[in-house]
Amino acid sequence: MARSIKKGPFVEERLLKRVKIAAENTTSAEMIKTYSRASVIIPEMVNLTISVYNGKTWIPVYITENLVGHKLGEFAPTRIFRSHSGSDKKA
Secondary structure, three states: OOOOHHHOOOOOHHHHHHHHHHOOOOOOOOEEEOOOOEEEEHHHHOOOOOEEEEEOOEEEEEEEEEOOOOOOHOOOOOOOOOOOOOOOOOO
């Protein structure tokens, strides 16, 4: 279900503050670490690298214009597919 237009996209306040600081300070190329997988990528985040926690490791996500509107959690998968049990054997 989509969020109402009136409310706007959800971005965690702490993450938004860090993004604004990083946008002002263009000389440093530090990654912003966040646990907020539900936050939506906004245009202010373009050209920044944000590390998203997937429950085990930090996954760096470089934000481009094509990613605006998506959620950060989409780019940090929490599960790893190994294979199905019968697919190792050849017929």
